Amino acid sequence: xxxxxxxxxxxxxxxxxxxxxxxxxxxxxxxxxxxxxxxxxxxxxxxxxxxxxxxxxxxxxxxxxxxxxxxxxxxxxxxxxxxxxxxxxxxxxxxxxxxxxxxxxxxxxxxxxxxxxxxxxxxxxxxxxxxxxxxxxxxxxxxxxxxxxxxxxxxxxxxxxxxxxxxxxxxxxxxxxxxxxxxxxxxxxxxxxxxxxxxxxxxxxxxxxxxxxxxxxxxxxxxxxxxxxxxxxxxxxxxxxxxxxxxxxxxxxxxxxxxxxxxxxxxxxxxxxxxxxxxxxxxxxxxxxxxxxxxxxxxxxxxxxxxxxxxxxxxxxxxxxxxxxxxxxxxxxxxxxxxxxxxxxxxxxxxxxxxxxxxxxxxxxxxxxxxxxxxxxxxxxxxxxxxxxxxxxxxxxxxxxxxxxxxxxxxxxxxxxxxxxxxxxxxxxxxxxxxxxxxxxxxxxxxxxxxxxxxxx
Amino acid sequence: xxxxxxxxxxxxxxxxxxxxxxxxxxxxxxxxxxxxxxxxxxxxxxxxxxxxxxxxxxxxxxxxxxxxxxxxxxxxxxxxxxxxxxxxxxxxxxxxxxxxxxxxxxxxxxxxxxxxxxxxxxxxxxxxxxxxxxxxxxxxxxxxxxxxxxxxxxxxxxxxxxxxxxxxxxxxxxxxxxxxxxxxxxxxxxxxxxxxxxxxxxxxxxxxxxxxxxxxxxxxxxxxxxxxxxxxxxxxxxxxxxxxxxxxxxxxxxxxxxxxxxxxxxxxxxxxxxxxxxxxxxxxxxxxxxxxxxxxxxxxxxxxxxxxxxxxxxxxxxxxxxxxxxxxxxxxxxxxxxxxxxxxxxxxxxxxxxxxxxxxxxxxxxxxxxxxxxxxxxxxxxxxxxxxxxxxxxxxxxxxxxxxxxxxxxxxxxxxxxxxxxxxxxxxxxxxxxxxxxxxxxxxxxxxxxxxxxxxx
Numbered sequence: 001x002x003x004x005x006x007x008x009x010x011x012x013x014x015x016x017x018x019x020x021x022x023x024x025x026x027x028x029x030x031x032x033x034x035x036x037x038x039x040x041x042x043x044x045x046x047x048x049x050x051x052x053x054x055x056x057x058x059x060x061x062x063x064x065x066x067x068x069x070x071x072x073x074x075x076x077x078x079x080x081x082x083x084x085x086x087x088x089x090x091x092x093x094x095x096x097x098x099x100x101x102x103x104x105x106x107x108x109x110x111x112x113x114x115x116x117x118x119x120x121x122x123x124x125x126x127x128x129x130x131x132x133x134x135x136x137x138x139x140x141x142x143x144x145x146x147x148x149x150x151x152x153x154x155x156x157x158x159x160x161x162x163x164x165x166x167x168x169x170x171x172x173x174x175x176x177x178x179x180x181x182x183x184x185x186x187x188x189x190x191x192x193x194x195x196x197x198x199x200x201x202x203x204x205x206x207x208x209x210x211x212x213x214x215x216x217x218x219x220x221x222x223x224x225x226x227x228x229x230x231x232x233x234x235x236x237x238x239x240x241x242x243x244x245x246x247x248x249x250x251x252x253x254x255x256x257x258x259x260x261x262x263x264x265x266x267x268x269x270x271x272x273x274x275x276x277x278x279x280x281x282x283x284x285x286x287x288x289x290x291x292x293x294x295x296x297x298x299x300x301x302x303x304x305x306x307x308x309x310x311x312x313x314x315x316x317x318x319x320x321x322x323x324x325x326x327x328x329x330x331x332x333x334x335x336x337x338x339x340x341x342x343x344x345x346x347x348x349x350x351x352x353x354x355x356x357x358x359x360x361x362x363x364x365x366x367x368x369x370x371x372x373x374x375x376x377x378x379x380x381x382x383x384x385x386x387x388x389x390x391x392x393x394x395x396x397x398x399x400x401x402x403x404x405x406x407x408x409x410x411x412x413x414x415x416x417x418x419x420x421x422x423x424x425x426x427x428x429x430x431x432x433x434x435x436x437x438x439x440x441x442x443x444x445x446x447x448x449x450x451x452x453x454x455x456x457x
Numbered sequence: 458x459x460x461x462x463x464x465x466x467x468x469x470x471x472x473x474x475x476x477x478x479x480x481x482x483x484x485x486x487x488x489x490x491x492x493x494x495x496x497x498x499x500x501x502x503x504x505x506x507x508x509x510x511x512x513x514x515x516x517x518x519x520x521x522x523x524x525x526x527x528x529x530x531x532x533x534x535x536x537x538x539x540x541x542x543x544x545x546x547x548x549x550x551x552x553x554x555x556x557x558x559x560x561x562x563x564x565x566x567x568x569x570x571x572x573x574x575x576x577x578x579x580x581x582x583x584x585x586x587x588x589x590x591x592x593x594x595x596x597x598x599x600x601x602x603x604x605x606x607x608x609x610x611x612x613x614x615x616x617x618x619x620x621x622x623x624x625x626x627x628x629x630x631x632x633x634x635x636x637x638x639x640x641x642x643x644x645x646x647x648x649x650x651x652x653x654x655x656x657x658x659x660x661x662x663x664x665x666x667x668x669x670x671x672x673x674x675x676x677x678x679x680x681x682x683x684x685x686x687x688x689x690x691x692x693x694x695x696x697x698x699x700x701x702x703x704x705x706x707x708x709x710x711x712x713x714x715x716x717x718x719x720x721x722x723x724x725x726x727x728x729x730x731x732x733x734x735x736x737x738x739x740x741x742x743x744x745x746x747x748x749x750x751x752x753x754x755x756x757x758x759x760x761x762x763x764x765x766x767x768x769x770x771x772x773x774x775x776x777x778x779x780x781x782x783x784x785x786x787x788x789x790x791x792x793x794x795x796x797x798x799x800x801x802x803x804x805x806x807x808x809x810x811x812x813x814x815x816x817x818x819x820x821x822x823x824x825x826x827x828x829x830x831x832x833x834x835x836x837x838x839x840x841x842x843x844x845x846x847x848x849x850x851x852x853x854x855x856x857x858x859x860x861x862x863x864x865x866x867x868x869x870x871x872x873x874x875x876x877x878x879x880x881x882x883x884x885x886x887x888x889x890x891x892x893x894x895x896x897x898x899x900x901x902x903x904x905x906x907x908x909x910x911x912x913x914x
Contacts, residue, residue, distance in 0.1 A: 007471040008537040014464040080465040081549070081840050092538070110567045112842045112877070154837040174631070174882035178842060180889045181833055181882075379638055380611040383538050385569045420569070422879040425631035425638075432637045 008091060010253040012084040018248040019071055021241045022279050025351060026067035027286040030358055032237070032350035033325035035061075036312060041456060044322050051223050052230050053238075056127040060238040067283075069241065071123075078122045078155060082111035083245070087253040088382075088417075094401070096381050101404035103397060104261070105417040106250045106277060107384065112178070113148035115387065115419030116273050117233050120242035121145070124231040125152035134227035135159025139189065139214030141269075142168055142342035142389065143175035144419055145233030150182035159228075163189040163217045165344070166209035167337055175423045189214035196220050196318035208337045211270075211345045216318025234270025235315060235324070235349050243276025246416065251280045254414075261292060261414035263400055267392035268296040268305065268363070269342050271349030277416040278361070285360060294361035295400075296352070297392040299371070301339045301439045304329050304348045305356055305363035307446060312456035313347055323454060326353040329441075330449035336439040339368065341388030341424055346449075366395045367438040372431040374398050375421065387419040388427055465548060467710040469541040475705040476528055478698045479736050482808060483524035484743040487815055489694070489807035490782035492518075493769060498913060501779050508680050509687050510695075513584040517695040524740075526698065528580075535579045535612065539568035540702070544710040545874075549838050551858070558861035560854060561718070562874040563707045563734060564841065569635070570605035572844065572876030573730050574690050577699035578602070581688040582609035591684035592616025596646065596671030598726075599625055599799035599846065600632035601876055602690030607639035616685075620646040620674045622801070623666035624794055632880045646671035653677050653775035665794045668727075668802045673775025691727025692772060692781070692806050700733025703873065708737045711871075718749060718871035720857055724849035725753040725762065725820070726799050728806030734873040735818070742817060751818035752857075753809070754849040756828070758796045758896045761786050761805045762813055762820035764903060769913035770804055780911060783810040786898075787906035793896040796825065798845030798881055803906075823852045824895040829888040831855050832878065844876040845884055 025031055034043035049058040060069065071079075090103035108116035128136050135158050140146030146162040153160035162184050169176060169188035176186045189209050190197040196216040200207065207213070215232070222230035233239065254261065264281055266274030274296055284290040296305055304327045314331040315321040326347045333346040348356075355361055375391035377398070378384070386394060397415040404411050421428065430436040482488055491500035506515040517526065528536075547560035565573035585593050592615050597603025603619040610617035619641050626633060626645035633643045644650055646666050647657040653673040657664065664670070672689070679687035690696065711718065721738055723731030731753055741747040753762055761784045771788040772778040783804045790803040805813075812818055832848035834855070835841070843851060854872040861868050878885065887893040 009471070011468050014466070112836065112840055114879075151840060155840070173886075174879075177882040177886045177889060178879075181836055181842065181885050183837065376638055379569065380640065383569055383608060383612070385635060385638065422571075422631075422635075425634040428638050429630075429634045432634060 006089055006257050009086040009088050010257065011086050012249060012253055014080055016252055017076065017079050017083050018245050019076065020068040021071055022244040022248060022283060023063060023067055023069060023241050024279050024282055025064045025237065027283050028354065030354055031064050032354045035322040035324055036456065038314065038319065038323055052219060054127040054131050054133070054229050056130070057124060057238050060241055061236060072126060075123055075126050079245070082118065084249050085110060087250055090382055092381050093378065097398065097401050097405065099401040099405040100408060100410040101401040102410065102412045103401055104414045106246055107417045108246060109384065109387070109417065109420035113144060113151055114422060115144040115148065116243060116246055116276065117145045117148035118151060119245050119276070120233060120239045120272065121148035121152040122155070123242045125149065125156045125158055128229055129156040129158055133158070133229055135161065136229055136231045137161040137218040137222040138231050138233065139163045139211060139218045141165045141211045141344050143172050143423060144342065146184065146186065147175060147178050148233070149231065150179040150184035153184065154182040160184040161221060162186045163191070163214040165189060165211060165214050171426045172423050189217050191217060194220045196320060200317060207334065210317060210334050212317035212331050215316035216320050219316065219320055234272035235345065235347065237351055239272045240275035240349060240351055243272050244279040246273070246276040247279040247281060250277065250414065259412060262411040263293045263295060263413045265295045265297060265393045265396050265413065265415040267343060267389050267416070267418065268298050268348065268352070269389065270345045271352040273416050273418045275349055275352055282355065282360065295396055296356065296361060296363040297396045298363060298365050299339060299343050299392065300365040300367045301441065302329070302335045302344055303365045304346065306365045309450055309453065310353060310357050311453055313453055315347060323456060324350050326350050327356065329446060330452045332452040333449040338437050338439050341427060343389050343392065364396060366392055369436050369438055371395050372436060376431065384417065385421045386417060387421045388424050390418040463546055463714050466543040466545050467714065468543050469706060469710055471537055473709055474533065474536050474540050475702050476533065477525040478528060479701040479705060479740060480520060480524055480526060480698050481736050481739055482521045482694065484740050485811065487811055488521050489811045492779040492781055493913065495771065495776065495778070495780055509676065511584040511588045511590065511686050513587070514581060514695050517698055518693060529583060532580055532583050536702070539575065541706050542567060544707055547839055550835065553838050554855065554858050554862065556858040556862040557865060557867040558858040559867065559869045560858055561871045563703055564874045565703060566841070566844070566874065566877035570601060570608055571879060572601040572605065573700060573703055573733065574602045574605035575608060576702050576733070577690060577696045577729065578605035578609040579612070580699045582606065582613045582615055585686055586613040586615055590615070590686055592618065593686055593688045594618040594675040594679040595688050595690065596620045596668060596675045598622045598668045598801050600629050600880060601799065603641065603643070604632060604635050605690070606688065607636040607641035610641065611639040617641040618678060619643045620648070620671040622646060622668060622671050628883045629880050646674050648674060651677045653777060657774060664791065667774055667791050669774030669788050672773035673777050676773065676777055691729035692802065692804065694808055696729045697732035697806060697808055700729050701736040703730065703733040704736040704738060707734065707871065716869060719868040720750045720752060720870045722752045722754060722850045722853050722870065722872040724800060724846050724873070724875060725755050725805065725809070726846065727802045728809040730873050730875045732806055732809050739812065739817065752853055753813070753818060753820040754853045755820060755822050756796060756800050756849065757822040757824045758898065759786065759792045759801055760822045761803065763822045766907055766910065767810060767814050768910050770910055772804060780913060781807050783807050784813065786903060787909045789909040790906040795894050795896050798884060800846050800849065821853060823849055826893050826895055828852050829893060833888065841874065842878045843874060844878045845881050847875040850874070
């Protein structure tokens with residue numbers, strides 16, 4: 001099809017929103033290693049996981065065989081409120097960069113949570129409601145997941161308790177207010193409200209908090225309160241499953257216009273967006289049908305793929321959660337407080353870790369000031385003010401487009417624009433004022449952090 | 458067509474974005490009264506207006522005869538980056554209210570400026586660039602217009618100086634940062650940087666500022682700097698013209714599904730959104746083809762339609778701008794600082810004022826806490842966190858839907874959801890904390906303000 005017929009924004013019809021999620025694990029020869037019970041070091045069973053997650057979500061977490069899982073109608077209805085999300089051709093950016101590359105991005109920011117996180121939040125809230133629970137607990141880093149979950153819980157009339165990483169809580173008072181507007185209770189973490197929070201505060205006095213700490217607190221509250229379960233916005237298999245709607249919609253939209261991406265780029269913190277975006281494309285690669293160049297982009301200040309170890313580790317700082325085999329910096333790793341936005345998790349999705357380990361994708365790390373330079377450039381050219389997280393992917397998409405300019409190759413680049421930066425203006429202000437700095441952990445710092453890895457293998 | 462076939466969101470194709478703006482004045486029997494030169498009290502001519510506005514915009518301002526004006530291709534291209542905007546069927550809200558009414562809203566918030574303001578900003582920036590100007594100056598109240606103009610100027614590489622109402626500047630530091638990210642220079646108003654600003658500060662020491670003050674400053678800077686012109690985000694005929702894209706898209710979308718609205722509701726500050734939304738529908742009413750119940754919703758704290766006088770008045774506090782015949786509270790009227798968001802202008806579009814005066818539309822005023830109650834309810838049910846301005850329309854849409862519930866009438870209600878509230882969380886926080894209050898100016902206060910009206914008629 002000729003280029004002229006491709007609009008700026010490809011919107012699917014409501015009927016084309018996926019009715020099934022796609023489960024990448026079904027097509028993986030080497031399945032991701034199972035979660036281990038931290039007490040027995042045996043694989044977690046359905047019964048082991050039931051006190052933490054809803055039954056249906058435990059099933060999804062453990063399901064390695066079904067490639068497609070039906071999306072319940074109630075979730076499909078909610079998806080219709082903000083999906084399908086547009087696949088955008090970055091005509092203006094291409095022109096400005098003078099690149100022969102064709103650049104597309106799937107924009108997940110056009111909903112009040114401001115990111116793709118809502119795709120899984122609504123699913124998790126739905127299953128909690130269906131099981132007759134009173135409410136759910138969770139952690140949030142930059143605030144996108146907490147906001148998404150607040151919205152989802154408000155829709156299904158569920159109680160919602162959010163532990164928010166302290167540094168974000170302080171830098172983003174308005175994120176907190178959005179969650180409160182949706183009826184959530186928000187507590188800065190680490191806090192005095194849990195045993196594990198008090199222990200962490202004792203061990204790391206004055207800490208700015210981390211996603212790992214907040215997870216520990218949220219899990220404690222869920223497991224010690226009748227009628228509550230814990231929900232998580234990334235890392236888990238179930239989350240990647242729900243997020244597959246991103247990739248499925250993208251693929252349908254591209255197929256409509258006969259577009260095949262050469263490079264697929266996503267930012268990676270715990271892997272929810274990257275895993276969702278690449279799902280159907282990775283499926284083709286796993287089945288040997290097609291080849292794609294997948295790139296995970298992570299911050300140089302929290303480089304789990306590029307500098308972490310592939311090992312069993314705790315998902316949380318308090319070491320109360322199951323062990324996952326993943327690329328990790330160690331559960332005690334505390335990202336530098338100068339780091340803006342999310343992507344602060346010490347580990348990475350087990351599924352993506354396995355794929356990366358098996359050579360199905362590559363990873364690069366980028367520095368913060370370079371990321372904000374790309375963010376500002378993108379905002380001014382494409383109009384959308386990107387979240388710092390998403391801007392990691394923008395940075396590498398621009399870099400790849402500039403490589404095409406040098407080589408003359410007309411590659412098709414697809415990246416995930418996970419969200420908007422409206423609540424990240426504190427970080428933008430630092431950048432605008434020339435006060436933003438970079439931080440790269442030293443080898444010594446990482447070695448010290450790796451020392452906390454449990455002895456499993 | 459059966460109800461089932463109407464999707465949650467009606468998106469037009471890119472080809473269906475209007476290629477011409479619609480000029481309501483062409484169909485008005487009683488034309489809006491002309492702007493008057495504040496010195497001579499004679500109608501402003503093309504030559505009078507040239508030092509203030511770009512030539513092409515002056516033409517549009519004075520054009521009372523051409524019903525349709527071509528949208529330049531460069532502006533159409535920019536529109537494609539964020540338009541068409543969705544027309545949304547509020548299925549969830551209808552269900553929650555248990556109303557037989559059908560509720561639709563045109564959502565203009567899915568762009569980085571967060572509102573409909575971008576529709577006119579990009580047009581005004583385009584004409585400034587085409588005329589070879591260096592830059593533009595403007596005022597902004599809540600910040601939506603300033604943000605939109607910053608984006609538009611960044612796209613066309615124009616310098617952008619924004620005078621921001623002081624109370625907003627202080628309550629919304631992050632709005633300022635968005636504008637800076639797009640390269641704008643933002644000054645709190647009234648300021649010491651202009652003669653008129655210094656005079657206002659002398660007369661009203663410690664003032665929180667008003668849109669009228671900020672206009673005076675921006676006009677002074679534009680007219681005293683070579684290569685600059687002034688641009689305005691509301692009130693003017695040219696702005697209503699550009700904003701007609703809202704109504705034109707809405708009408709095309711509704712016509713596609715055979716939907717005819719009974720009631721059309723818009724919030725009204727200066728009239729840009731309301732005027733744009735109702736344009737093609739009002740055209741039908743003016744030509745006697747159809748009847749609609751148009752409702753302008755304004756804050757009880759700044760009630761220009763419902764308690765103002767229809768008279769010639771200055772558009773600015775410094776009394777340097779032309780006089781417009783409009784519903785006004787007097788150019789010295791200072792809205793209570795407890796009032797959140799925009800809709801703080803003392804006057805109203807001349808076009809809308811004439812239509813209101815001639816009985817083509819009605820107006821209601823609503824109190825702030827009622828508005829935020831509706832905003833929170835809407836956010837929780839429909840998912841979108843609305844701007845305080847837009848929430849005025851939501852309040853009345855809900856009220857009308859509840860009337861239908863009482864009477865059993867199945868009316869079709871259309872309202873304009875002008876934008877999102879991501880930068881209004883300070884106000885939401887006040888509401889969440891139970892600290893939000895209402896303010897209704899006393900008759901004495903208004904009489905005192907009316908005393909400043911110039912003697913013209």
